[in-house]
Amino acid sequence: MTNQESVYNNLKLLYRTNQVSQDLIKQPYKRVLFKNILSLIKHVPHNSILEVGCSEGQLTKELTTIAKNITAIDVVPMAVDIAKKNVSGVNFKVAALEEFKVQKKYDVIVASEVLCYVKARRKMVRKLPEVGNYLVTNQYIFDKTNIGFGSIIYELLLLRYKTLKVIWYFNLKEWRLNLCILRDLQ
Numbered sequence: 001m002t003n004q005e006s007v008y009n010n011l012k013l014l015y016r017t018n019q020v021s022q023d024l025i026k027q028p029y030k031r032v033l034f035k036n037i038l039s040l041i042k043h044v045p046h047n048s049i050l051e052v053g054c055s056e057g058q059l060t061k062e063l064t065t066i067a068k069n070i071t072a073i074d075v076v077p078m079a080v081d082i083a084k085k086n087v088s089g090v091n092f093k094v095a096a097l098e099e100f101k102v103q104k105k106y107d108v109i110v111a112s113e114v115l116c117y118v119k120a121r122r123k124m125v126r127k128l129p130e131v132g133n134y135l136v137t138n139q140y141i142f143d144k145t146n147i148g149f150g151s152i153i154y155e156l157l158l159l160r161y162k163t164l165k166v167i168w169y170f171n172l173k174e175w176r177l178n179l180c181i182l183r184d185l186q
Contacts, residue, residue, distance in 0.1 A: 003119050029169065029171060029174065029176060029178070030058070032169055033112070033138055033169060033178055033180065034058070034059055034062050036138070036167040036169065036180040037059065037062075037110060037112060037136055037138055037180055038062060038063075038065070038066060039167065040136050040165055040167065040180055040181075040182040041063075041066060041067075041108055041110070041136055041182075042066065043164065043165060043182060044107065044108060044133070044134045044164070044182065044184075045107045045108075045133070045134075046066060046067050046107050046108050046134075047067060047068065047069055047107055048067065048069040048070075048071075048104075048106045048107045048108070049063055049067045049069070049070045049071070049106060049107065049108045049109075049110060050070075050071050050072075050073070050100075050102075050106040050108070050109045050110070050131060050132060051063060051070065051071070051072040051073070051110045051112075052073055052097045052109060052110065052111040052114055052115075053073070053074055053075075053111065053112065053113070053114030053117070054072035054073060054074045054079070054080070054083050054092065055074060055076075055079050055083065056079055056082040056083050056086060057072065057082065057083030057084075057086040057087040057090075057092075058086075059110070059112055060072045060083060060086075060087045060090055061086060061087045063110065064087065064089060064090065067108075068089075070089075070090045070091065071090070071091040071092075071093065071106070072087075072090050072091070072092050072093075073092075073093045073094070073095040073096075073097065073100060074092075074094065074095075075094065075095070075096045076094075077094045080092050080093070080094050096118075097111075097118065097124065097127070097131070098118060098120060098123065098124055098127065100131070102130070102131050105130070105131060105132055105133060106131060106132040106133070107132065107133055107134065108132055108133070108134045108135070108136060109128060109131055109132035109134070109135045109136070109185075110136045111135065111136070111137050111138075112136075112137070112138040113138055113139065113140050113151075113178075115137060115139070115150070115151065115154045116139070116140070116148060116150030116151045116154060117150070121153060121154060121157055122157065125154070125157045125158060125160070128161075128185050129161075129185040129186070132185060133184075133185055133186050134164075134182060134183065134184060134185060134186075135158070135161065135182070135183045135185050136180065136181070136182050136183075137154070137155075137158070137179075137180070137181050137183070138178060138179070138180045139151035139152075139154065139155055139178065139179050139181070140176075140177075140178055141177040141178060141179060142175070142176070142177050155179065155181075158181075158183060161183040161184060161185055162183060162184040163181060163182070163183055164182045164183060164184055165181070165182045166179060166180070166181050166182075167179075167180040167181075168180075
């Protein structure tokens with residue numbers, strides 16, 4: 001089993017053992033981050049959106065308020081099944097971005113707190129322009145118990161693409177720092 005397969009299997013295990021919160025949207029910082037992501041998307045054409053790592057569809061549901069053509073992918077079949085029940089009008093697929101085939105480029109790729117799970121970082125960063133014109137990332141940088149080294153490495157690799165706008169989220173009470181960044185992949 002490869003390192004990447006191990007990571008994805010661990011994510012699947014979290015769902016099977018109910019260790020993933022069913023109420024992520026109720027966490028105050030998630031509501032703020034979703035608002036920030038939508039705000040960034042509105043700065044560029046956004047008729048078609050690919051959401052990577054859709055989980056149970058919390059952000060997906062918000063995306064349906066600003067776009068009609070949405071595809072949402074996740075590597076965890078159980079998460080996709082739940083998302084399908086939570087959100088209608090979206091094309092859900094069980095897939096990893098690194099293996100996802102597109103017929104036509106999306107206007108925007110949204111990757112919220114997921115790139116850190118993909119181990120083939122350089123390959124992923126090179127693939128992004130084949131999939132979409134713009135990229136919105138939400139990267140966890142740190143909280144009071146962890147530092148997101150995987151996210152930091154991705155942010156350094158993504159510097160090759162023009163940054164259009166950045167929204168910082170810092171909560172002193174939680175000691176949490178997230179960055180929402182809009183990039184031009186063209």
